[in-house]
Amino acid sequence: MIDYRARFRSNLLIASCGLAVFAVVPLVANSGLMFLAGLVAINVVFGLSWNLLFSGAGLLSFGHAMFFGGGAYAMAVVSLRLPELPFLVGLAVGAGCGALIALIFGFIALRRASGVYFAVLTLAFSELVHILITKTTFLGRNDGLVGVPRPEIDLGLFRLDLTSATAYYYFIIVAMAAAAFALWCFQNSPAGRLIQAIKQDSVRTAFLGTSVFAWQLTAFVLSGAIAAFCGAVMVPFTQIASPEIAYWTVSTQPILFTLLGGAGNFWGPAVGAILFGAIDYGTRAMHGLSEITVGTLLLVVVLVIPGGLLGFVRHRRKKTRGTAKASTAEDTGARP
Amino acid sequence: MAYKINRRAVVKGMGATGLAMPFLNAATASAQSGPITLGVVTPLSGPAQLIGNFVRHGAEIGADYINANGGVDGREIQLEFRDSKVNPNDASVAARELIGAGANLQLGTISSAVALAMGPLLESEGGVVITSGAGTDKLNHENYNPHVFRVGDSPVSRNAGLVRHIANSRPDIRKWAGIIPDHEYGRTTWKIFEATMRKVIPELTGEEAEIAEPVLVPYGSGDYRNYISQAMRLDVEGIYTSVYGGDAVTLYQQSQPFGLFEKTDVLLDSANEFLVATAMREQTPAHWSGFHWYYEANKGNPLSDDLYSSYVERTGDQYPMGWAAEAHAAIMAYAKAIEKTGNTDTMDVIAALKGLSFDSATGMRHIREEDNQAVKNAELAFIEPSSSEDSGFAVTDYVSLDGETVVEPARPGKTLDLSTL
Numbered sequence: 001m002i003d004y005r006a007r008f009r010s011n012l013l014i015a016s017c018g019l020a021v022f023a024v025v026p027l028v029a030n031s032g033l034m035f036l037a038g039l040v041a042i043n044v045v046f047g048l049s050w051n052l053l054f055s056g057a058g059l060l061s062f063g064h065a066m067f068f069g070g071g072a073y074a075m076a077v078v079s080l081r082l083p084e085l086p087f088l089v090g091l092a093v094g095a096g097c098g099a100l101i102a103l104i105f106g107f108i109a110l111r112r113a114s115g116v117y118f119a120v121l122t123l124a125f126s127e128l129v130h131i132l133i134t135k136t137t138f139l140g141r142n143d144g145l146v147g148v149p150r151p152e153i154d155l156g157l158f159r160l161d162l163t164s165a166t167a168y169y170y171f172i173i174v175a176m177a178a179a180a181f182a183l184w185c186f187q188n189s190p191a192g193r194l195i196q197a198i199k200q201d202s203v204r205t206a207f208l209g210t211s212v213f214a215w216q217l218t219a220f221v222l223s224g225a226i227a228a229f230c231g232a233v234m235v236p237f238t239q240i241a242s243p244e245i246a247y248w249t250v251s252t253q254p255i256l257f258t259l260l261g262g263a264g265n266f267w268g269p270a271v272g273a274i275l276f277g278a279i280d281y282g283t284r285a286m287h288g289l290s291e292i293t294v295g296t297l298l299l300v301v302v303l304v305i306p307g308g309l310l311g312f313v314r315h316r317r318k319k320t321r322g323t324a325k326a327s328t329a330e331d332t333g334a335r336p
Numbered sequence: 337m338a339y340k341i342n343r344r345a346v347v348k349g350m351g352a353t354g355l356a357m358p359f360l361n362a363a364t365a366s367a368q369s370g371p372i373t374l375g376v377v378t379p380l381s382g383p384a385q386l387i388g389n390f391v392r393h394g395a396e397i398g399a400d401y402i403n404a405n406g407g408v409d410g411r412e413i414q415l416e417f418r419d420s421k422v423n424p425n426d427a428s429v430a431a432r433e434l435i436g437a438g439a440n441l442q443l444g445t446i447s448s449a450v451a452l453a454m455g456p457l458l459e460s461e462g463g464v465v466i467t468s469g470a471g472t473d474k475l476n477h478e479n480y481n482p483h484v485f486r487v488g489d490s491p492v493s494r495n496a497g498l499v500r501h502i503a504n505s506r507p508d509i510r511k512w513a514g515i516i517p518d519h520e521y522g523r524t525t526w527k528i529f530e531a532t533m534r535k536v537i538p539e540l541t542g543e544e545a546e547i548a549e550p551v552l553v554p555y556g557s558g559d560y561r562n563y564i565s566q567a568m569r570l571d572v573e574g575i576y577t578s579v580y581g582g583d584a585v586t587l588y589q590q591s592q593p594f595g596l597f598e599k600t601d602v603l604l605d606s607a608n609e610f611l612v613a614t615a616m617r618e619q620t621p622a623h624w625s626g627f628h629w630y631y632e633a634n635k636g637n638p639l640s641d642d643l644y645s646s647y648v649e650r651t652g653d654q655y656p657m658g659w660a661a662e663a664h665a666a667i668m669a670y671a672k673a674i675e676k677t678g679n680t681d682t683m684d685v686i687a688a689l690k691g692l693s694f695d696s697a698t699g700m701r702h703i704r705e706e707d708n709q710a711v712k713n714a715e716l717a718f719i720e721p722s723s724s725e726d727s728g729f730a731v732t733d734y735v736s737l738d739g740e741t742v743v744e745p746a747r748p749g750k751t752l753d754l755s756t757l
Contacts, residue, residue: 031461032436039429134518134554142519142555143449144424147456165432165461239460240453242424284433287380287419 004188011184014267018044019177026166033281038169038237040277041176042230043257047269048183049226050254055263056187057219058199059110060119062251063126064227066105067098069246071228073133076145076241087151087162091232098228099221101129106220110213123248130246144242148235168237175233179226184266186222195219227254256294260301262308271309371412372680374399374670375434376663377427378444378468380419383556383582386611387659391444391468392417394660397646398667401639408674413667420445424453435463440682443666446659448472448520455481462682464689466666469628469659471521471578471607473528473752476707480748483682485689487669487701487710488662490743491524494626495578495606496757497714497742499532501735502574502604502624507540509602513572514550515563515587517579525578525606526550531754548572553579553587560587564594578606585615597621609657610729613719617728620721627715628658629698633736639668640697654727658715665696665710669703701739706746711739 025037046068053059074097078090085093109121134142150168153160162168186192195215198205202212235241244250253276254269261272276294283290305312376395379388399413407413416439418430427450431442440463445451451470458465464483467475471491475484502509512533516522530547537545548570553563564587567575575597579587584605588597597603603623605612609630613620627633634640643664647656673688674680691705701712714737722730744756 030436030438032433035429035432035436143452146424146453150460238425238428239456240424240428242449242453244423244425284418284430285416287417 007188008185011266012181015177015181015184018180018270019173022173022177023170026169031165034169035165035237036277036281038172039234040273041173042234042237043253043273043277044270045176045179045183046227046230047254047257047261047273048180048266049223049230051258051263051266051269052183052187052226053219053223054258055266056192056199057195057216059216059220060115061122061220061223062119062248062255063105063122063124064223064254065246065248065250066101066122066126066129067224067227068231068250069129069133069241069243070101071095071098071231072235072241072245073097073139073145073231074228075232075235076148077139079148079151079236080145083149087153087236090151091229094232094235095225095229098231099225101228102221102224103217106217106224110216110220123251126246126248126251130243130248133243133246140241142243144240146240148239148241150236150239162236165237172233172237176230179229180270183226187266191215191218256298258308259298260308262310262312262314264307265310265314268308268310275309369411371414372408372441372670372674373414373416373437373439374667375431375439375442376415376417376444377420377430377434377442377450377465378417378446378663379422380417382421384422384446387446387469387581387657388420388444390657390659391446391663393647393650393656394468394643394663395443395667397643397650397660398664400646401642401664402667402671408671409678411674413671417444420447420450422447422450424450428453428457431457431463431465432461435461440464441670441680441685442466443663443670444468445470448475448524451475451484451486452479452520455479455484458483464682464685466669466689468662468666469607472524474520474524476709477747477750477752480707482686482708485669485703485708485710487665487696487703487712488628488658489626489712489714490709491521492528492744492752492757493712493714493737493739493742495525495528496532496744497737498604498606498624498626498716499529500536500742501716501737502602503533503536503540506574506602507537509573510537510541510543511546511548511571511573513548513567513570513575515567515575515577515579516550516552517555517583518552519555521580522552522578526576527752527754528757529576529578529604529606532757535757553583555583557583558586560590561594563587564591564596568594568596568599573600574602574604575600576604576606580607581611584608584612588612588616588621589619591621592619597623609717610655610719611657613729614655614727618721618723620719620729622718622720624716624718627717627734629661630658630715630717630731630734630736631656631697632731633715633717633734634698637697637699639664639695643697661697665694665698665701668694668696669701704746707748709743709746711743713737713739714742 026034050064053061071094075090075094078085078093105125113121133139150163162171198212206212257269257272260275262268283293378391399415403412420427443466445467446469448470451467454465466485473491514526516526533545551563551567605623605625607626609627631644672694673685677684677688693702701710703710716735717731718733720732
């Protein structure tokens with residue numbers, strides 16, 4: 001029987017340890033590295049939001065950039081055009097914008113298609129959002145929106161000043177750790193189990209009286225809202241929202257993170273995002289080599305360890321345990 | 337094998353981290369004594385790599401020149417390159433990472449969108465950037481930021497100069513159209529072209545200029561045929577284009593079968609210098625192009641001669657383009673500013689750059705204190721196909737216009753006043 005309490009505790013520990021490791025970065029690294037670490041933290045949750053769909057609901061999305069970009073632009077618009085609105089409202093609007101995009105496109109795509117066709121539809125919708133951004137003067141067209149300010153949050157009793165890059169970095173890692181753990185809780189809740197049951201056998205789940213469409217749409221909207229939340233959190237950090245963040249190449253990133261880290265493990269995309277960030281940083285002065293390195297690594301992972309890095313680690317641990325058990329059994333059997 | 341974390345291991349780890357802390361920011365500690373590191377954030381991949389390579393060579397040749405002549409107060413200049421991918425997002429990440437590594441003085445921005453994004457970013461992070469070809473008028477007008485300098489042409493001096501020269505030499509051509517990239521740089525150039533043409537043609541001929549709505553084309557598109565068909569339908573005598581880099585080569589090549597440039601009398605290219613000509617060779621349509629630096633117009637200037645010969649020696653390419661001179665000028669400006677102020681602190685370098693006069697491959701340049709815009713001469717050349725040249729093209733005419741006569745008045749924080757063009 002699965003001990004859910006033990007799982008809850010161990011995953012809370014993983015999220016806390018991740019938070020602690022990221023929290024040390026500003027103390028030991030320069031501001032440039034801290035900035036990159038902040039982006040990696042955002043990418044961790046962006047990857048997890050994509051994997052909620054892929055491993056959780058069995059839906060392959062090639063269009064996650066539309067949510068990320070939608071949330072980022074919503075936040076930029078609120079910050080620049082409606083500065084009187086509180087920052088937390090901006091975040092809510094950002095996440096809500098992603099949820100709305102997911103609701104509209106998910107409603108159409110999930111009714112009309114599945115499998116590869118669904119994936120291609122999400123890619124087409126994403127490109128539509130990207131083109132809309134580049135053609136909308138209100139959103140700065142191809143130039144985007146620049147100079148997005150970092151906030152001060154009024155919490156009644158005290159004000160939280162996040163205007164410095166370091167303060168905002170700490171806000172990012174706390175927000176991302178909370179979002180990651182919330183995602184884990186959802187995936188391990190009865191609703192999350194139901195969505196996984198739909199992935200395993202949608203016909204049988206429908207026979208049990210479940211609305212497959214409604215639950216898949218729920219997963220799509222939740223995933224879109226979390227991805228948009230990531231975009232909304234990122235914009236005050238980078239202080240810019242440009243159309244590139246809604247481009248299809250951004251949609252490929254969570255896929256890469258998941259493949260590298262391992263789709264079968266909840267934390268797989270997180271490991272992939274950190275590894276991807278490390279490679280990007282390591283090859284920053286080798287122009288054009290970054291893409292080649294990531295491509296080669298991906299090829300190796302897919303061909304040699306299709307379960308990703310965490311899948312490989314789990315496989316090795318199982319093998320080691322199996323060998324240990326066998327040798328223990330042999331030892332026991334040899335005793336008189 | 338089992339690994340255990342115990343109290344001793346934690347204490348040891350904390351001790352080691354504490355000891356290592358002072359060395360992690362060694363770059364900052366040695367910032368005022370060792371080599372001077374300048375960050376170069378420019379496109380080194382993708383369609384604009386063509387231009388980024390000129391920036392890279394120009395910056396390297398400039399740094400070599402300074403170092404060969406004793407450095408800046410004995411300190412050597414080192415360059416740290418990052419790929420901007422002509423993408424404000426990637427460029428801002430690279431700029432921040434460089435500042436974190438101690439390279440607070442930067443150069444190399446060629447994209448207007450990237451240059452506009454750099455202002456607030458560098459202000460909050462404590463850096464400076466000298467652009468190497470970004471052509472938006474907002475940079476020294478409504479989006480003026482003290483942390484961003486342009487030591488090259490203002491878009492007004494380049495485009496208004498080009499228009500005035502053509503209008504004076506061919507006042508009979510009154511019907512114009514434009515093929516314009518649909519982003520900040522394109523809209524800026526078109527605004528200046530249209531305003532200047534509408535002002536100059538009536539002054540010269542007494543008749544109004546007829547200017548069609550511009551054909552707006554996207555950045556990075558591999559297929560411009562729909563836009564070319566759109567331009568073919570217009571009844572015009574001259575075409576102005578500010579599509580640049582690899583996009584311009586694609587546009588010109590795809591225009592060939594349509595006969596777009598044969599249909600018109602004059603083709604004005606705002607900035608491609610030899611980019612199109614080196615790609616199309618004998619197929620190059622005859623056109624006037626604006627230049628940041630045309631070496632023949634600067635023969636006898638030791639900095640220009642060194643830049644040209646060093647570039648040819650490094651690359652074997654006989655046709656260096658002006659972006660190299662803009663990056664080269666940025667190095668010269670930083671060297672003189674650091675020499676003046678004695679350190680590389682951001683605010684001190686900003687103060688030193690303001691009002692600075694320095695020598696460059698196009699002669700003396702002066703950075704205006706009010707809006708960080710340099711005053712330099714505007715250079716234009718007429719490029720024609722030539723079967724007698726190995727390259728397949730030749731420059732048959734060029735002009736160099738005095739910067740003071742073509743640059744607009746300084747209006748930092750305010751929009752460009754088109755009536756002054």
